[in-house]
Amino acid sequence: MMEHARKGGVVSCAPTTVRPGACPSMRRATIAGLAMLAGAAALASGQVFTDVTGVNGVESHHSFPRERYGGMTGGGAVADFNGDGWLDLMVLVGGGEPDKLFINNGDGTFTDQAASWGVALAHRGIGCAVGDYDRDGDVDMFITSLGTLDQPQRDGQHMLYRNNGDGTFTDVAVEAGVNLQNPGRADGWQPTFGDYDRDGDLDLFVTCYDRSISGNTLYANNGDGTFDEVTEACGLEIECAGFIPTFQDMNADGHHDLILVGDSGTSRFYLNNGYNVFIDQTAHAEDIDTANGMGLAIGDIDNDLDPDFYVTSIFWDALQGPGNVLLINQGDGSFQNQARAAGADDGGWGWGCAFADVDNDGHLDIVETNGFSGFSGEQAYLYMNTGESPLRFEERAVPSGMGHFDEGRGLITFDADNDMDLDLVIFTNDGPLSFYRNDTPGGNALRVSLDTSRRSILAPQGQHASVYIGFGDQVRMDTMDADVDHCTQGEMVSHFGLGDVSNVDWVRVAWSDGSFTTVSDVDVNTLLTIRASSHPGDYIDDGIINIFDVIAMLGDLDAGRLEADVNGD
Incomplete structure (x- = not known):
């Protein structure tokens, strides 16, 4: 798993493995084998x-x-x-x-x-x-x-x-x-x-x-x-x-x-x-x-x-x-x-x-x-x-x-x-x-989950946030909702199908408190977890708001990184 500091929190990028291999038990190995043949x-x-x-x-x-x-x-x-x-x-x-x-x-x-x-x-x-x-x-x-x-x-x-x-x-x-x-x-x-x-x-x-x-x-x-x-x-x-x-x-x-x-x-x-x-x-x-x-x-x-x-x-x-x-x-x-x-x-x-x-x-x-x-x-x-x-x-x-x-x-x-x-x-x-x-044979995807455990004013799992992604001249949006239906509830993950798109330029979360987090240059076929920092002003996510947050933000701004887009425009 790759983990690196980003505006508004830690971003975890965990590429998934299509069709996991060997199972720890003969029973599960048999099940997986039958499923692969069916697929x-x-x-x-x-x-x-x-x-x-x-x-x-x-x-x-x-x-x-x-x-x-x-x-x-x-x-x-x-x-x-x-x-x-x-x-x-x-x-x-x-x-x-x-x-x-x-x-x-x-x-x-x-x-x-x-x-x-x-x-x-x-x-x-x-x-x-x-x-x-x-x-x-x-x-x-x-x-x-x-x-x-x-x-x-x-x-x-x-x-x-x-x-x-x-x-x-x-x-x-x-x-x-x-x-x-x-x-x-x-x-x-x-x-x-x-x-x-x-x-x-x-x-x-x-x-x-x-x-x-x-x-x-x-x-x-x-x-x-x-x-x-x-x-x-x-x-x-x-x-x-x-x-x-x-x-x-x-x-x-x-x-x-x-x-x-x-x-x-x-x-x-x-x-x-x-x-x-x-x-x-x-x-x-x-x-x-x-x-x-x-x-x-x-x-x-x-x-x-x-x-x-x-x-x-x-x-x-x-x-x-x-x-x-x-x-x-x-x-x-x-x-x-x-x-x-x-x-x-x-x-x-x-x-x-x-x-x-x-x-x-x-x-x-x-x-x-x-x-x-x-x-x-x-x-x-x-x-x-x-x-x-x-x-x-x-x-x-x-x-x-x-x-x-x-x-x-x-x-x-x-x-x-x-x-x-x-x-x-x-x-x-x-x-x-x-x-x-x-078992769809084609089409890339990006999946995004949210972690709000460090900011108590935001609902757990980022519920009610809006997730935007951009690639080329295209922008897509999904709301992080409870996915409630008749007698059921689905996953709390934003799933974006991408077709043949091979890279996502940026992912932006509009949190329900009015703040934003942006991550740039994201690999496809990845489950991306974005964590909200303890406070919107805590740019480097160290739990403290001080001059080092300002320095880091200005450095990203000078380098033209989208992470410095603190107002989501």
Whole structure:
């Protein structure tokens, strides 16, 4: 690993190895060999994805009782729970069997260690969010639940798993004040962590499918391991059949707004007014209040340096709705639905989705799960971005090797094997999980992660920062968000597909406190970790602000290094 001082922190450049070699055990060697053979066959046939379910050690069958909400569940989350640089996978099994925690073996294969970590509970798990809520340097987990199967559905069963840093979790939801969301109602859907008040710790929003104004709930982090419920004070008492919440600065004013995806035309878009009160701006997001919102993806789909978003829905004439909604940021506070014109409106009975550059060509594609009563047996969808303007997509799921025909719910894209492309997990309702390894034959990439452990005013892992990269006359942008979707949360990494670009001229992080960090001359096919210094004025990142910071900055400025661009212009 190379490590060198840069403006605003230490930059770690760790080039990854494509397809790691020898494994420490015969079992893992056999698994890796089978996976490589499958990948070779896939490439020969022109496919992008190879189904490696079970072969890579990940195997799970979802089973949620056929009772209220049961047919809409299926999900999990990814994070590096043990801090070894490899992403792990949490799976909510639904109650028929205990949940599973697949720890990455360091080669893209996995071993279920849920029992030793203390999370092998059989319960009616629904949604999962991950984040370092206590700022102790490891990733914690919040899970919504309706309780174990030996009793009827009941309230007060949500879990906040604190990562103890020793390979175990402890449920502290009761002590933290977040186990009971909606007293008297067994409910709770997808949670999300986010720093809505910009104080550097992660707050918590939990959706509720029941349309009572006391259901969808915002908890403020007190910084001492406890939370206070602040829903009404923040203007968020909402009658919404809530599925997915996420905090994101959608109008570039430095404040984190709220997108709330809800069923039956109840999706909402709220702007943060700068005083942590949310103002309903749903009328400025075309068609989201008429869609049956199910899934959510956020990203710069048209490469114009602002965030757009996509809401999956039901494409069915009887409902007379718009189908999927692709909301393009107009730069004036409004969002225009271009799904139909772009060819991405009909996803059947859509659920989970993601923006992901699956072929590393520099253009975000759309992945979407599908299936429900009357739509069972339909395929999942892969809308490949053609790179044209205006936007146009071509559906290529089956030819690309993503032939999923079960009732998909949640969906996650992440780099499971550290080979610089995005793999895919689809969670099936009342059926088997599917794991697709990405074997795309070409396209360079750059992956960026953020470390804010030394600056307490910034959210953990740099959440809410914007990451920009420049090469030639091109600039790309990604927001470091929680990547929350239907019952799932994905990786906290910015992934940039680059096609045949062989070097990135610069990478710039716009931190949520208004400061910037710039790194120049970055190798491709690298995971780049940028660390925020203890203070924006600590140029050499030694924990002290003094004349030596000024001297170093002036030296970089005189040499024409982009690291000296302290105002991000």
